[in-house]
Amino acid sequence: MTREPLINDQRQCAPQSAQLNPVNIQKSVQAMLPFRLSTIFPTQCVVCGKACYRHYSLCLPCELQLPQLGNCCFSCGMEYAATALVNGICSSCQLAPKPFYSCRSVFRYQPPINKLLAAFKFHSRFEVGFALSQSLAKQMKRHYESSYKPDYLLPVPLHKHRLRQRGFNQALEISRVISRQCDIPVAHNLVRKIRDTPAQTEMSSARARKVNLQRAFVLSDKPGIKNVNSIAIIDDVVTTTATVSVLSQTLRSHGIQRVEVWSLARAAH
Ligand SMILES: [Zn+2]
Ligand SMILES: [Zn+2]
Numbered sequence: 001m002t003r004e005p006l007i008n009d010q011r012q013c014a015p016q017s018a019q020l021n022p023v024n025i026q027k028s029v030q031a032m033l034p035f036r037l038s039t040i041f042p043t044q045c046v047v048c049g050k051a052c053y054r055h056y057s058l059c060l061p062c063e064l065q066l067p068q069l070g071n072c073c074f075s076c077g078m079e080y081a082a083t084a085l086v087n088g089i090c091s092s093c094q095l096a097p098k099p100f101y102s103c104r105s106v107f108r109y110q111p112p113i114n115k116l117l118a119a120f121k122f123h124s125r126f127e128v129g130f131a132l133s134q135s136l137a138k139q140m141k142r143h144y145e146s147s148y149k150p151d152y153l154l155p156v157p158l159h160k161h162r163l164r165q166r167g168f169n170q171a172l173e174i175s176r177v178i179s180r181q182c183d184i185p186v187a188h189n190l191v192r193k194i195r196d197t198p199a200q201t202e203m204s205s206a207r208a209r210k211v212n213l214q215r216a217f218v219l220s221d222k223p224g225i226k227n228v229n230s231i232a233i234i235d236d237v238v239t240t241t242a243t244v245s246v247l248s249q250t251l252r253s254h255g256i257q258r259v260e261v262w263s264l265a266r267a268a269h
Contacts, residue, residue, distance in 0.1 A: 046125070047059070056134050066113065067107055069106065069107065099245050099259070103244070104139070104263075105263045105266035107135070109265040116132060134177065150232040151184075153179055154187045155174070155186065155233075159193045159195065162196065172186070191218065194217070195213075217247050226255075228256060231259055231260070236265065237265040
């Protein structure tokens with residue numbers, strides 16, 4: 001089995017002994033260029049609008065004020081008082097375990113995060129997505145210094161109609177930033193969304209959401225998944241966990257042993 005159909009894994013193309021091969025040089029230039037340019041030509045902070053000299057458009061004071069999550073359930077990622085968790089798990093997850101190993105997010109889905117994510121998704125403000133993705137990438141990088149890295153990142157797929165309408169998949173844009181910083185390849189064509197379902201946030205009941213998502217995802221590269229053991233699903237915001245649960249079940253039914261979920265923001269529901 002080869003990994004090529006799934007991924008953009010440039011590491012496999014590069015000879016291990018060669019530090020200065022064209023791939024490495026190209027990666028180094030790409031990594032350094034925004035930083036060098038940002039010291040000469042400042043960008044505008046996406047929150048306060050002031051000049052920003054960092055390699056992403058979010059000044060340090062604004063970044064420190066963003067609403068970061070506190071104590072969260074290890075399993076579902078919901079924020080709780082520390083006393084409400086037993087061994088890091090909330091009572092709901094103890095009663096009904098999730099089909100994924102863990103769910104982790106950086107921010108609470110509240111102002112200004114919800115407005116920033118809307119600007120990214122619905123107005124193609126890529127600099128906003130890029131800036132917020134830095135925090136998730138940093139958190140994941142720290143986490144994987146002492147934990148096994150997943151084999152692939154899997155951006156939650158969009159149905160082709162929604163992709164055509166929006167022009168890009170926000171989860172893929174976030175995954176690109178994480179992939180570069182954490183050195184984990186992106187599984188581009190592993191799963192397709194075959195049902196054009198309404199946004200989960202537009203549906204009222206949990207049952208309606210569940211029915212809506214049934215058989216929404218299919219594996220588009222079954223041979224490619226044969227030797228894959230672990231996958232990290234990436235999304236912009238996790239609300240009910242209905243979408244990532246169905247996606248996790250799809251992956252686990254094809255032999256993926258460990259599925260983690262990471263997102264920029266976690267909404268209370
Ligand atoms: Zn600012
Ligand atoms: Zn929980």
